[in-house]
Amino acid sequence: xxxxxxxxxxxxxxxAWWAKYGNLTSWVLIAGLAAYSGWNxxxxxxxxxxxxxxxxxxxxxxxxxxxxxxxxxRATADMETKFAxxxxxxxxxxxxxxxxxxxxxxxxxxxxxxWAIEHxxxxxxxxxxxxLAGVLLDxxxxxxxxxxxxxAVPKQFEGAVADRKGDVLAAQNKLAEARTAYxxxxxxxxxxxxxxxxxxxxxxxxxxxVPAEPKAAA
Numbered sequence: 001x002x003x004x005x006x007x008x009x010x011x012x013x014x015x016a017w018w019a020k021y022g023n024l025t026s027w028v029l030i031a032g033l034a035a036y037s038g039w040n041x042x043x044x045x046x047x048x049x050x051x052x053x054x055x056x057x058x059x060x061x062x063x064x065x066x067x068x069x070x071x072x073x074r075a076t077a078d079m080e081t082k083f084a085x086x087x088x089x090x091x092x093x094x095x096x097x098x099x100x101x102x103x104x105x106x107x108x109x110x111x112x113x114x115w116a117i118e119h120x121x122x123x124x125x126x127x128x129x130x131x132l133a134g135v136l137l138d139x140x141x142x143x144x145x146x147x148x149x150x151x152a153v154p155k156q157f158e159g160a161v162a163d164r165k166g167d168v169l170a171a172q173n174k175l176a177e178a179r180t181a182y183x184x185x186x187x188x189x190x191x192x193x194x195x196x197x198x199x200x201x202x203x204x205x206x207x208x209x210v211p212a213e214p215k216a217a218a
Contacts, residue, residue: 050086050088052082052083053079053082053083053086053088053089054088056075056078056079056082056083056088056092057079057088057091057092059071059075060072060075060076060079060092060095060096061095063075064095064099067103069099069100069103069105072096072099072100073096073108075092076092076093076096076112079092080092080093080115080119084119087121087124089119089120090116090119090120090121090124090128091124093112093113093115093116093119093120093124093128094112094113094116094124094127094128094131096108096112097109097110097112097113097116097128097131098131100112101131101135106135106138106139109135110132110135110136113128113129113131113132113135114128114132116128117129117132122153122154123154123156123157125153126153126154126157126160126161127157129148129149129151129153129161130149130157130160130161130164132145132148133145133146133148133149133164133165133168134164134167136148137164137167137168137171140171142168142171142172145164145168146165146168146169149161149164149165149168155188158184158188159184159185159186159187159188159189159190159193159199160185162181162182162184162185162188163181163182163185163189163195163199163202165178165181165185166178166179166181166182166185166199166202166203167202169181170202170206175206175207178206179203179206179207179208182199182202182203182206182208183203183208183211185199186199186200186203186210186211
């Protein structure tokens, strides 16, 4: 079919535009499609990783309940190797450390807690630091324990960190500093928290005084 002059002009303009920009446009479009495809693929990968990690975490819990230390460590190694980017990995490290500690395998407990500190999110890191300091306290590695605790943590963990500092300082017979730490722990711990009473008892045991509750307005 013959084109009229206007259609021929439009076609000529389009051909000229395509010669100048068409290849670039194609690449932009292809890049956009690739990005979209990659995003969908990444989401699928993440879902698959989470599902696999969840199943492995269930296996770990079964091994812990059965007190099968060898299987616990195998599951932990698999989790940390294959699913390190998932939250299950840090959860596994903490659970594995607890099992090892209860079995008096302090070397493994410390290794797993250090793994959680290096790879977990801020919350898991804080939990791992408090627990690692407790292990070091049992080993009388007081300075190392205090070093582990000497970092900023999320606000909800400040009380637990200060409490553990108090334990370490009390063990060193640095009672004035321990009292300060326990007072800081009390100030950072919600009154409804069950462990708050224990902090009060420890403070009083080393000669500290629990701050009086403010009187309610009449």
